[in-house]
Amino acid sequence: MSTTGISCHRGTSTILGTLIFVGIIFSAVIPMMLVVKQADTLHEMRKHELGILDQERGDEALYVYVQTVDTAEDPRTLIIKVQNKGALSVNIVRLWINDESIPIEYNIQPMSGIEEIFSYPVPEEDGSYYIVVTTNRGNSVAFDTYLNWDFDLGWDSDVKLVNVLINSLPGNIFKIEVTGPSYDEEALTLKYEPKFFDVVNEGQYTVKIYRGTKEIYSEIATITISEPVYWVFA
């Protein structure tokens, strides 16, 4: 009789203990696990977003061109143009002309043509100008070279280059031939390896690409003071 009574009382305590245990699980452990899980999910989401942001930053393909103008109507002006060759729209947030930053807000759509973003009146005295454009994804894109303004000689740039990058032609080893005003150079190159030809003078240059002895590509590159660097993508 007394044994049965004790186990009956133990049973009551066991039920109470179980209820408390279940209560602790539901009111403390599970909410904590949910908070932990939610924090982890948010962290993973952010990591994923940052991965996309970094990927997009790497995928930006913005090109900067600077046109020099020196006419009676428009003396000593730099016209800054950009072209978006990438697949994403690009927001330009700032323009640098030497050490001067100019805040701008300009959105350029993918695969657009060359668009003018700014016109800069150059001071009368001699000087060199280096142009850089910054995007909101943290890329800084510079124009290929310094542009020099000389009061007596007008505009000039430090370098004039014909650059060749072979990325779609079949084959691995190529010969590149560049001919133009007082210039005749040839060089061997590999696929995906850019080759630079310092052509010195303005004018038209013929770029021919050979695989073995067979000519497989030809393009005319025009070098001017406003476009001192020409890229051939073959």
Add this chain to the structure above:
Amino acid sequence: MKERERLKERRAITPVISALILSAVVLTVGGVLWAYSQSAMTISAEDYAESVIEMTDTISERFIIEHVAYIDPNLKVWIYNYGSVDIEVKIEVGGVTQPEAWKEISEGGFVDVEFIDYPAVKDDELVIRAYTRRGNNVYYRYLVP
């Protein structure tokens, strides 16, 4: 006979009291345990969430040294925060750190830091390091013009 029955009835009070005591002990200990575990779990969850947020902010930092200029004798460094969190930065060049206090740059912000009287000559190659309070670094190589 009657006396025996009366004794039996009196003996039954003890199990009731013991049951009450046992239940009271279980309820008290359980309540204390419940309250303790709830507060402990809340603190743990808050700590964990806070550390995850801090870690997320650390990996979210995105900034660049956008431009550097040496206008003799001062060196000027511009930093652009293109990330989605506010940052605090300092710049270190050749063992010299500026500014003394952390410089705050809000999300999408852009600030400059100036090194007054920085000794450098033409063609010196300076390695500039921008670092944040959260421990991220960005390096920039600058050739003094």
